[in-house]
Amino acid sequence: MKKRVAVLQGDGIGKEVTDASIAVLEAIGRRFQHEFEWKYGLLGGVAIDKAGKPLPEETIAICEESDAILLGAVGGPAWDNNPSHLRPERGLLQIRKHFELSVNLRPVQAFKSLLAVSPLKEDVAAGVDMMIVRELTGGLYFGEPSHHDNDKAVDTLLYSREEIERVVTHAFELAKIRRNKVTSVDKANVLESSKLWRKIVEEIAEKYPDVEYEHMLVDAAAMKLITYPSSFDVIVTENMFGDILSDEASVITGSLGMLPSASLRVDGFGLYEPIHGSAPDIAGKNIANPIGTILSSAMMLRSSFGMLEEANAIEEAVKNVLDAGYCTSEFKEIGRNILSTTEMTEKIISEI
Amino acid sequence: MKKRVAVLQGDGIGKEVTDASIAVLEAIGRRFQHEFEWKYGLLGGVAIDKAGKPLPEETIAICEESDAILLGAVGGPAWDNNPSHLRPERGLLQIRKHFELSVNLRPVQAFKSLLAVSPLKEDVAAGVDMMIVRELTGGLYFGEPSHHDNDKAVDTLLYSREEIERVVTHAFELAKIRRNKVTSVDKANVLESSKLWRKIVEEIAEKYPDVEYEHMLVDAAAMKLITYPSSFDVIVTENMFGDILSDEASVITGSLGMLPSASLRVDGFGLYEPIHGSAPDIAGKNIANPIGTILSSAMMLRSSFGMLEEANAIEEAVKNVLDAGYCTSEFKEIGRNILSTTEMTEKIISEI
Ligand SMILES: CC(C)[C@H](C(=O)O)[C@@H](O)C(=O)O
Numbered sequence: 001m002k003k004r005v006a007v008l009q010g011d012g013i014g015k016e017v018t019d020a021s022i023a024v025l026e027a028i029g030r031r032f033q034h035e036f037e038w039k040y041g042l043l044g045g046v047a048i049d050k051a052g053k054p055l056p057e058e059t060i061a062i063c064e065e066s067d068a069i070l071l072g073a074v075g076g077p078a079w080d081n082n083p084s085h086l087r088p089e090r091g092l093l094q095i096r097k098h099f100e101l102s103v104n105l106r107p108v109q110a111f112k113s114l115l116a117v118s119p120l121k122e123d124v125a126a127g128v129d130m131m132i133v134r135e136l137t138g139g140l141y142f143g144e145p146s147h148h149d150n151d152k153a154v155d156t157l158l159y160s161r162e163e164i165e166r167v168v169t170h171a172f173e174l175a176k177i178r179r180n181k182v183t184s185v186d187k188a189n190v191l192e193s194s195k196l197w198r199k200i201v202e203e204i205a206e207k208y209p210d211v212e213y214e215h216m217l218v219d220a221a222a223m224k225l226i227t228y229p230s231s232f233d234v235i236v237t238e239n240m241f242g243d244i245l246s247d248e249a250s251v252i253t254g255s256l257g258m259l260p261s262a263s264l265r266v267d268g269f270g271l272y273e274p275i276h277g278s279a280p281d282i283a284g285k286n287i288a289n290p291i292g293t294i295l296s297s298a299m300m301l302r303s304s305f306g307m308l309e310e311a312n313a314i315e316e317a318v319k320n321v322l323d324a325g326y327c328t329s330e331f332k333e334i335g336r337n338i339l340s341t342t343e344m345t346e347k348i349i350s351e352i
Numbered sequence: 353m354k355k356r357v358a359v360l361q362g363d364g365i366g367k368e369v370t371d372a373s374i375a376v377l378e379a380i381g382r383r384f385q386h387e388f389e390w391k392y393g394l395l396g397g398v399a400i401d402k403a404g405k406p407l408p409e410e411t412i413a414i415c416e417e418s419d420a421i422l423l424g425a426v427g428g429p430a431w432d433n434n435p436s437h438l439r440p441e442r443g444l445l446q447i448r449k450h451f452e453l454s455v456n457l458r459p460v461q462a463f464k465s466l467l468a469v470s471p472l473k474e475d476v477a478a479g480v481d482m483m484i485v486r487e488l489t490g491g492l493y494f495g496e497p498s499h500h501d502n503d504k505a506v507d508t509l510l511y512s513r514e515e516i517e518r519v520v521t522h523a524f525e526l527a528k529i530r531r532n533k534v535t536s537v538d539k540a541n542v543l544e545s546s547k548l549w550r551k552i553v554e555e556i557a558e559k560y561p562d563v564e565y566e567h568m569l570v571d572a573a574a575m576k577l578i579t580y581p582s583s584f585d586v587i588v589t590e591n592m593f594g595d596i597l598s599d600e601a602s603v604i605t606g607s608l609g610m611l612p613s614a615s616l617r618v619d620g621f622g623l624y625e626p627i628h629g630s631a632p633d634i635a636g637k638n639i640a641n642p643i644g645t646i647l648s649s650a651m652m653l654r655s656s657f658g659m660l661e662e663a664n665a666i667e668e669a670v671k672n673v674l675d676a677g678y679c680t681s682e683f684k685e686i687g688r689n690i691l692s693t694t695e696m697t698e699k700i701i702s703e704i
Pocket residue numbers: 089092093243541542571
């Protein structure tokens with residue numbers, strides 16, 4: 001197959017980690033006879049500096065001509081005091097909305113060889129393998145009215161049935177090919193939007209008799225993610241809760257550098273990025289962990305291109321390299337074999 | 353001094369844990385020559401059953417005649433399928449709003465003798481001693497419009513300058529008598545209400561030049577609470593974020609049964625309750641942990657009655673009992689001396 005991928009390196013370590021991912025995808029292309037075409041666009045701080053806005057039209061055009069988007073990371077202290085519309089993360093919100101990337105997938109797993117660096121006790125973190133499904137284009141992030149003056153402020157949490165159905169259906173579909181369990185997180189004892197959410201979950205659950213599901217209040221979920229994380233399979237929740245819970249859960253792995261994400265449109269088009277930030281302090285030093293971005297490209301193969309075997313090949317390669325005791329510099333305390341960004345990338349490629 | 357306390361036992365283990373607290377306060381009264389008068393009122397499920405609503409007028413009247421409110425816990429499966437206005441937790445929201453209990457204090461500490469039961473590694477949890485200050489009567493919980501039909505739903509996050517100033521000022525005042533550090537948590541990169549919040553924090557911080565402060569995004573805070581919890585002193589945040597983060601942080605201690613809370617009006621009147629729920633499964637068995645409620649009554653002495661020495665006496669007593677290896681049944685796995693609710697209460701009283 002031939003696939004066009006828009007590459008948005010973004011800021012900080014974004015270039016290094018997307019380069020790593022591209023190298024791995026090229027290796028996949030060689031082994032499985034696929035051809036990838038890379039088109040580079042600006043997003044975030046670099047786009048503000050060079051094109052005057054965080055998501056320039058040219059970037060949108062490049063993405064529209066592509067089959068998927070690979071993103072590094074955006075942001076950095078250079079733009080921290082900019083007005084809202086000139087903030088790098090504004091570009092992220094805009095690209096999600098423009099391409100209707102309404103389903104955000106954030107897998108969290110505990111890699112056996114890294115249990116020593118998890119803040120959780122090893123027996124608590126062991127075996128964690130959950131998929132957080134976050135609604136990404138609705139809720140408090142986008143509802144109107146939304147403004148503030150010197151004396152008061154308002155934000156609006158809006159959801160339509162359609163928005164909720166879309167993401168909840170996706171979660172149940174995923175559960176079917178995972179461990180058949182969905183935990184829907186809401187605050188139905190207080191919020192009206194959560195009451196509609198809960199109702200729709202119950203309707204959709206009826207269509208999936210083999211999938212076990214439960215409702216959990218967001219505060220209870222915030223506890224259980226830490227006390228009993230291995231009890232979760234698929235978690236589905238609205239935008240803001242998903243933001244908080246997915247970052248919370250990500251610490252289980254021991255390093256943000258390990259974790260990928262996918263942001264999907266209903267037709268399978270998607271944006272793939274690691275969950276870590278742009279880490280300007282280590283940019284250009286060839287020490288960033290490329291695994292989060294490499295695993296994001298595996299998600300791209302699976303979710304946007306239907307290349308399941310290829311996706312598995314990447315995930316297996318990563319697992320083998322970790323099991324063999326290799327890691328990047330953020331793990332130096334556990335005294336494994338520390339590799340640079342490019343060495344880690346080569347090591348993973350050698351397993352493909 | 354003579355103080356009148358409204359006692360709202362609520363549901364489940366509520367009676368047992370408030371009884372324990374009352375016994376401890378009586379002991380304090382004997383030692384320090386205070387007199388407490390207890391007036392009992394209904395709240396929650398029991399109020400729905402006996403008076404047709406979760407917060408009956410008679411309970412309001414009892415609380416209005418009192419100097420503070422001691423609450424056990426509300427809720428249980430018996431009322432889970434009731435319509436919203438007949439849910440036990442509705443009574444909680446109503447009592448907070450009626451008495452303008454706008455500042456919710458949730459201290460979280462890691463007790464040395466219980467580090468073994470924390471889900472966090474012992475060196476991560478050790479030394480944790482933070483105070484979460486949650487705004488309790490504004491934000492998404494109370495803003496209008498708030499409704500849903502079959503196709504859409506809306507909730508409204510509203511804040512006035514006054515509401516924000518009140519809680520943020522309280523947080524800075526607390527920091528002054530603690531470790532001089534405030535972490536204000538918001539989502540200012542997305543929410544308008546958070547932008548106003550951040551602005552007001554900066555204004556108030558100017559009046560406290562000796563208090564170090566920082567802004568933290570809620571998703572970053574959800575991570576750091578687990579990766580580096582001992583870095584926090586006072587955390588201040590809006591209602592919904594506070595709900596999620598305080599429950600998340602509470603797991604550090606290893607048992608919800610240990611943790612107290614205070615909900616304060618600006619004039620010092622307050623409601624005091626443990627953060628745990630009504631635990632109907634263990635109600636009436638004399639095995640519930642009374643410490644969360646006993647420590648809540650210490651907060652009452654300190655915050656509503658200005659009895660600092662007395663509050664310290666309770667906290668010291670609890671610490672001594674824990675350090676001596678005593679605990680309640682939820683800790684059986686760590687093989688200490690397990691006491692019943694009443695035995696634990698007696699043991700604490702013997703240290704006063
Ligand atoms: C940068 C920010 C707007 C964004 C969000 O809150 O969605 C980020 O935290 C994320 O989770 O991707």
